[in-house]
Amino acid sequence: MRLRHIPGSEEMIENSPYVVQNPEERKGHWKELFGNENPIEIEVGMGKGKFIMELAQKNPDVNYIGIERYPTVMLKALQKREQLELSNIYFMCVDAKELGEYFEEGEVSRIFLNFSDPWPKDRHAKRRLTSPQFMAVYDRILKKDGVVEFKTDNRGLFDYSLESIPEAGWIVDSHTFDLHHSDMAEGNVMTEYETKFASEGKPICKLVAYRK
Numbered sequence: 001m002r003l004r005h006i007p008g009s010e011e012m013i014e015n016s017p018y019v020v021q022n023p024e025e026r027k028g029h030w031k032e033l034f035g036n037e038n039p040i041e042i043e044v045g046m047g048k049g050k051f052i053m054e055l056a057q058k059n060p061d062v063n064y065i066g067i068e069r070y071p072t073v074m075l076k077a078l079q080k081r082e083q084l085e086l087s088n089i090y091f092m093c094v095d096a097k098e099l100g101e102y103f104e105e106g107e108v109s110r111i112f113l114n115f116s117d118p119w120p121k122d123r124h125a126k127r128r129l130t131s132p133q134f135m136a137v138y139d140r141i142l143k144k145d146g147v148v149e150f151k152t153d154n155r156g157l158f159d160y161s162l163e164s165i166p167e168a169g170w171i172v173d174s175h176t177f178d179l180h181h182s183d184m185a186e187g188n189v190m191t192e193y194e195t196k197f198a199s200e201g202k203p204i205c206k207l208v209a210y211r212k
Contacts, residue, residue: 009071018081019091028104034063034088039109042067044096044129045116049077051191052112056089064089067096096129103141111138113150115193118157130161135168139211151179151206153197158205165209175207
C-alpha cells in the first residue's frame, strides 16, 4: 500500500526534539542522551508508535528507541509522543539495515519486530526483517544475552522466520501460532495492527530468539 505523503513531514521530523538527528554520532554514547545507564530496547518498524510508547510508560527504568523509516508514519507517532511526559524514549527515522552504524556492539538489550512487511516474493526475501542478513545486524548490536521478539499476523512470514532464524545461528526459545490464547500472552503489549486483528479474531504469531 502506497503511503500518502504529508507535506512538510520531513521538516517537522528534523525539528522535533524527540527524534535523534545524526544518530551515527550517538554510537556508543546513547547513555549520555538518556542521562543514565539503563538498558536500551529498540523497536524496528514502530509504525504509529503505540507499542513502544506504552512500554516506555510501563517501564521507566528502561530506555526505548523507536525506529521508523517512513516520515509520514513517524509523524503520526510524534503527534502522540508530544502528549506524553516521558524521558526514556526517542525516535530515529532511519533504515534498519544501517543499525550497525548507530549502535556499538552489545549496546542494545532487546529488539522488537512487530508486524513487519512480509515481502512475499522470494526475490525479496533478504528484505524481511527476520532474514539472515538482518539477523546478522542484530547480532552485532545486541548484548550477549540479548533477545529478539517477533510478532506477526502473516503465517507465511512466521513459518519462514522459524526456519531462517535458526539457519542464521540463533535459537528460537519459544513460539506460538496463537499468542492471545497462549502462555506467552502474559504481559503482552499490543500494537495498532494487533489490536485491529485481535478484534477480528485473527491469530497472532510470536517468537522469542537468542543467540547460541
